[in-house]
Amino acid sequence: MKVAIIGVGLTKFGELWESSFSQLFVEAGISAIKDANIDGKDVEAIFVGNMSGGRFIDQEHISSLIADHAGLNPIPSTRIEAACASGGLALRQGVMSILSGFHDIVVAGGAEKMTDVLIGQSTQTLATAADSEWETFLGMTFPGLYAMMARKHMEEFGTAREQLAMVSVKNHANAKHNPYAQFHFDITVEDVLNSPMVADPLRLLDCSPITDGSACVILASEKRAKEFTDSPVYITGSGQASGTIALHSRKSIPVVDATVNAAKEAYKRANMEPKNIEVAEVHDAFTIGEILAIEGLGFVDIGKGGKATEEGITQIGGKIPVNTSGGLKAKGHPVGATGVAQAVEIVLQLRGQANGRQTDADMGLSHNVGGSGGTAVVHIYEKG
Amino acid sequence: MKVAIIGVGLTKFGELWESSFSQLFVEAGISAIKDANIDGKDVEAIFVGNMSGGRFIDQEHISSLIADHAGLNPIPSTRIEAACASGGLALRQGVMSILSGFHDIVVAGGAEKMTDVLIGQSTQTLATAADSEWETFLGMTFPGLYAMMARKHMEEFGTAREQLAMVSVKNHANAKHNPYAQFHFDITVEDVLNSPMVADPLRLLDCSPITDGSACVILASEKRAKEFTDSPVYITGSGQASGTIALHSRKSIPVVDATVNAAKEAYKRANMEPKNIEVAEVHDAFTIGEILAIEGLGFVDIGKGGKATEEGITQIGGKIPVNTSGGLKAKGHPVGATGVAQAVEIVLQLRGQANGRQTDADMGLSHNVGGSGGTAVVHIYEKG
Numbered sequence: 001m002k003v004a005i006i007g008v009g010l011t012k013f014g015e016l017w018e019s020s021f022s023q024l025f026v027e028a029g030i031s032a033i034k035d036a037n038i039d040g041k042d043v044e045a046i047f048v049g050n051m052s053g054g055r056f057i058d059q060e061h062i063s064s065l066i067a068d069h070a071g072l073n074p075i076p077s078t079r080i081e082a083a084c085a086s087g088g089l090a091l092r093q094g095v096m097s098i099l100s101g102f103h104d105i106v107v108a109g110g111a112e113k114m115t116d117v118l119i120g121q122s123t124q125t126l127a128t129a130a131d132s133e134w135e136t137f138l139g140m141t142f143p144g145l146y147a148m149m150a151r152k153h154m155e156e157f158g159t160a161r162e163q164l165a166m167v168s169v170k171n172h173a174n175a176k177h178n179p180y181a182q183f184h185f186d187i188t189v190e191d192v193l194n195s196p197m198v199a200d201p202l203r204l205l206d207c208s209p210i211t212d213g214s215a216c217v218i219l220a221s222e223k224r225a226k227e228f229t230d231s232p233v234y235i236t237g238s239g240q241a242s243g244t245i246a247l248h249s250r251k252s253i254p255v256v257d258a259t260v261n262a263a264k265e266a267y268k269r270a271n272m273e274p275k276n277i278e279v280a281e282v283h284d285a286f287t288i289g290e291i292l293a294i295e296g297l298g299f300v301d302i303g304k305g306g307k308a309t310e311e312g313i314t315q316i317g318g319k320i321p322v323n324t325s326g327g328l329k330a331k332g333h334p335v336g337a338t339g340v341a342q343a344v345e346i347v348l349q350l351r352g353q354a355n356g357r358q359t360d361a362d363m364g365l366s367h368n369v370g371g372s373g374g375t376a377v378v379h380i381y382e383k384g
Numbered sequence: 385m386k387v388a389i390i391g392v393g394l395t396k397f398g399e400l401w402e403s404s405f406s407q408l409f410v411e412a413g414i415s416a417i418k419d420a421n422i423d424g425k426d427v428e429a430i431f432v433g434n435m436s437g438g439r440f441i442d443q444e445h446i447s448s449l450i451a452d453h454a455g456l457n458p459i460p461s462t463r464i465e466a467a468c469a470s471g472g473l474a475l476r477q478g479v480m481s482i483l484s485g486f487h488d489i490v491v492a493g494g495a496e497k498m499t500d501v502l503i504g505q506s507t508q509t510l511a512t513a514a515d516s517e518w519e520t521f522l523g524m525t526f527p528g529l530y531a532m533m534a535r536k537h538m539e540e541f542g543t544a545r546e547q548l549a550m551v552s553v554k555n556h557a558n559a560k561h562n563p564y565a566q567f568h569f570d571i572t573v574e575d576v577l578n579s580p581m582v583a584d585p586l587r588l589l590d591c592s593p594i595t596d597g598s599a600c601v602i603l604a605s606e607k608r609a610k611e612f613t614d615s616p617v618y619i620t621g622s623g624q625a626s627g628t629i630a631l632h633s634r635k636s637i638p639v640v641d642a643t644v645n646a647a648k649e650a651y652k653r654a655n656m657e658p659k660n661i662e663v664a665e666v667h668d669a670f671t672i673g674e675i676l677a678i679e680g681l682g683f684v685d686i687g688k689g690g691k692a693t694e695e696g697i698t699q700i701g702g703k704i705p706v707n708t709s710g711g712l713k714a715k716g717h718p719v720g721a722t723g724v725a726q727a728v729e730i731v732l733q734l735r736g737q738a739n740g741r742q743t744d745a746d747m748g749l750s751h752n753v754g755g756s757g758g759t760a761v762v763h764i765y766e767k768g
Contacts, residue, residue: 001485020517054438054509059516061467064758067626068633074645076624077759078473079465083445089462093477099484101385102622125438132443133404238486240460242451249452261458374448375461 001269003095004225004232004384007036007218008344013332014182016212021057021113022069028214028337029070029107036218037228040070043218044103046077047094049086049110050336053079055125057113066111083129084285086110087215087339088368088377092238094219104224109216110337122210126335129371131246143207143286145247145372147199150288153254154201156303159291161201163306165192167287168205168329170315175326177356178345182211182332192287206287211332215341225384233347237270237380239263245374254303258376259296259367266365266378267298274298277320277380278361279349281342283369284327290314293367294322297378316359324349324357339368343379350383385653387479388609388616388768391420391602392728397716398566400596405441405497406453412598412721413454413491420602421612424454427602428487430461431478433470433494434720437463439509441497450495467513468669470494471599471723472752472761476622478603488608493600494721506594510719513755515630527591527670529631529756531583534672537638538585540687543675545585547690549576551671552589552713554699559710561740562729566595566716576671590671595716599725609768617731621654621764623647629758638687642760643680643751650749650762651682658682661704661764662745663733665726667753668711674698677751678706681762700743708733708741723752727763734767 009031011024019027025048033040046067053062067077080090087110094108114122127136130145153159169189175181187205195204225232241261244250251257267273274297282293291305299320300308308314314322325331325345328338346364348354364381393415395408403411409432417424430451437446451461464474471494478492498506511520514529537543553573559565571589579588609616625645628634635641651657658681666677675689683704684692692698698706709715709729712722730748732738746767753760 052438052444054436054512055444057516058512058520060436060439060465060509060512061514061629061755061758063466064626064629064755065515068629068758073627074625074641077466077626078477078624081444081463081465082447082461093462093480096477096480096484096486099486100480101483102480125444128438128442128444130445131449132441136442240462241458242448242461243457245445245448245452257458371445371448374445374452 001099001236002222003098003235004220004222005217005235005347006220006225006228006232007032008347009035009216010180010341010344011214012180013211013213013334015115021111022065024113024212024214025066025109025111026070028216029109032216032218038218040072042105043072043075043107045075045097045106046072047090047106047108048079049090049339050079051081051083051086051112052125057116082375083370084335085339085368085370085375085377086336091340091343091379092240092377095235095238098219098221104221106219107216108219108340109214110340111214112334112336113212114210114334115212134246143199143202146286146288147202148247149254150201153288156254159306162189163310164206164287165189166309167284167290168192171284171323171327171329174324174357175330178326178331181326181330182209183330202286208285208328208333211334213332213334213337215337215344217340217343232384233350234382234384235379236382237266237272239265240377242375243373245371247372256292256296256373256376258373259293262376262378263297266380270380272380276363277365278363279321279324279346279359280365281325281345282322282367284323284329285333290322297367316357321359324354324359342366342368346381350381385483385620386606387482387619388604388606389601389619389731390604390609390612390616391416392731393419393600394564394725394728395598396564397595397597397718399499405495406449408497408596408598409450409493409495410454412600413493416600416602422602424456426489427456427459427491429459429481429490430456431474431490431492432463433474433723434463435465435467435470435496436509436512441500466759467754468719469723469752469754469759469761470720475724475727475763476624476761479619479622482603482605488605490603491600492603492724493598494724495598496718496720497596498594498718499596518630527583527586530670530672531586532631533638534585537672540638543690546573547694548590548671549573550693551668551674552576555668555707555711555713558708558741559714562710562715565710565714566593567714586670592669592712592717595718597716597718597721599721599728601724601727616768617734618766618768619763620766621650621656623649624761626759627757629755631756640676640680640757640760642757643677646760646762647681650764654764656764660747661749662747663708663730663743664704664706664749665709665729666706666751668707668713669717674706681751700741705743708738708743726750726752730765734765
């Protein structure tokens with residue numbers, strides 16, 4: 001399989017009080033259209049990832065809202081939802097729509113406006129990604145779920161509390177070079193260990209923030225892509241898998257089956273192996289998430305993610321730089337946009353446009369998770 | 385294009401207090417799998433339409449929930465949302481996934497559990513399909529929006545109040561023969577005209593009910609379909625379009641542009657014209673909706689839908705029987721499921737399995753609308 005990304009666009013990530021949901025999407029979309037050097041009229045369809053317009057902004061049917069506000073009626077517009085993996089799945093549906101022959105040029109984007117509700121309500125809305133009858137109803141929230149995964153990983157594999165902190169330290173260091181990131185300050189391991197406890201062992205600086213933002217890419221068929229650019233980035237692999245929605249049903253708590261299975265499909269379609277990947281954006285909603293990801297994706301053996309982080313292999317300049325954008329932790333995590341923002345970062349890396357955080361990569365991967373692992377989606381990218 | 389439907393399944397539509405959301409989906413899915421004579425292991429992906437799990441049952445990420453509860457992990461599961469057109473779009477994404485070469489056999493389904501909240505809350509949640517800033521915030525709800533469309537249609541085209549009522553009378557008569565329908569009683573034009581006023585000119589018996597329910601179809605590539613059946617029904621056309629989300633922005637209030645544009649694409653893909661269609665399921669969330677639909681789909685000229693209804697052309701035995709299932713009005717309208725339930729009815733009609741409501745049709749059409757016309761999706765079906 002081969003679908004081109006010919007344009008990318010982002011809004012600033014952060015607390016964007018002055019922008020509405022649709023303004024965010026339109027801003028990222030226009031950036032991507034300009035970057036692709038196409039006209040709005042060239043766009044044949046929109047696929048948009050969004051987790052919870054219904055609860056965050058009292059607006060479902062956001063596919064129609066954004067097509068309308070972007071001036072793109074009457075083209076088809078479709079919203080995809082899979083909690084924090086909504087963006088990754090929107091990208092995949094966009095890819096499918098092109099490979100199906102329905103379309104040649106589409107926008108795949110994502111957006112979330114999370115700060116229009118009180119902070120307690122956003123935590124409650126994010127918790128709708130867990131099993132409402134068996135987890136949320138009993139008071140469980142996501143820091144709690146990931147804390148249990150962290151605790152179990154520490155117990156089974158000897159992962160150190162400091163190693164979790166190192167994920168956050170690295171991602172903050174990377175975000176400083178990303179003008180779109182929410183946070184632009186360095187932190188130390190001590191800062192993480194002294195930050196307020198959220199859910200033992202996870203502290204405030206282990207957790208991604210509440211973020212407004214949007215990301216868009218322009219996808220094109222191989223044939224049409226050549227009209228607009230000589231050097232597209234190609235998506236050559238896509239994998240998606242489901243795992244149990246409730247954490248307690250999982251075969252193994254510190255192994256995210258959905259990640260393993262989604263990666264397997266993506267590697268197979270791209271005819272690649274983990275060792276071929278040179279840069280990756282992975283789902284670090286919590287620091288333990290990045291460790292689970294690099295293990296599930298096969299970059300390191302199961303149980304070795306903490307040690308590998310300590311050894312620096314995921315730093316820029318390391319064997320496999322991870323979350324050069326700053327990751328969800330420091331770039332910010334507007335849940336519906338995240339999966340697409342990961343694709344944007346990989347494209348910038350493969351094009352050599354990542355400025356102070358540039359790696360020397362021709363092949364990249366993005367990894368987006370919904371809930372505690374109920375959904376995972378992986379994409380593989382190659383320089384054209 | 386050609387994708388087969390090899391199995392269909394429904395739950396009873398109604399107030400299903402004893403069933404959870406995921407039980408509904410699993411029940412419809414198992415019926416469809418049995419009907420297709422396949423094994424659960426043959427299913428490669430799930431596409432599910434759902435409007436507002438987040439607000440109706442405090443559960444987003446329902447794609448993961450249902451894959452899990454159906455025992456279908458680790459296959460990909462994807463939720464599509466476009467208000468009341470969610471089911472129709474899930475069907476379209478399922479079709480694309482097969483034509484893209486990603487999958488050969490998938491479930492396309494829809495489900496909604498609307499009765500777990502108070503009735504005022506369901507009206508409020510349904511209103512999230514309208515423009516939240518310019519319509520809902522000011523107190524607008526869907527009966528109000530459709531009432532304005534009805535009033536304008538009456539004023540511009542001379543449509544009579546009684547003609548609206550005739551839509552409802554016909555659909556109740558059809559639903560009596562559909563064991564899955566929510567209502568099984570006849571009504572008269574007088575009953576409609578004497579029912580409580582909801583939003584002038586629309587009365588209670590002009591409005592579809594609040595419904596729990598689920599519908600699923602099994603889609604298969606042309607090649608694989610032949611392993612399981614000699615007589616599949618094929619989807620040969622699919623069209624989707626966006627219109628303004630707010631009613632007041634529309635060029636013409638009583639013409640739903642999205643329907644016209646979606647139909648155009650579907651007819652083109654199927655290489656068909658309106659006159660070829662022999663049975664249709666259309667979006668009669670309110671009686672005026674069916675009149676707008678038969679006009680927008682080209683079965684009758686714009687403005688002539690009321691008169692055509694009075695003349696009986698949309699009755700069983702008429703030129704183009706419409707809503708033989710009972711339609712949204714009398715079969716019920718579990719919003720996320722509706723678009724798929726329409727496909728189920730057309731398949732039953734083309735297979736000759738529609739019992740007391742059987743027509744003599746080899747070609748059918750389904751038409752599903754989101755909001756007041758922000759989204760429309762049309763599918764065309766042919767007997768294999």
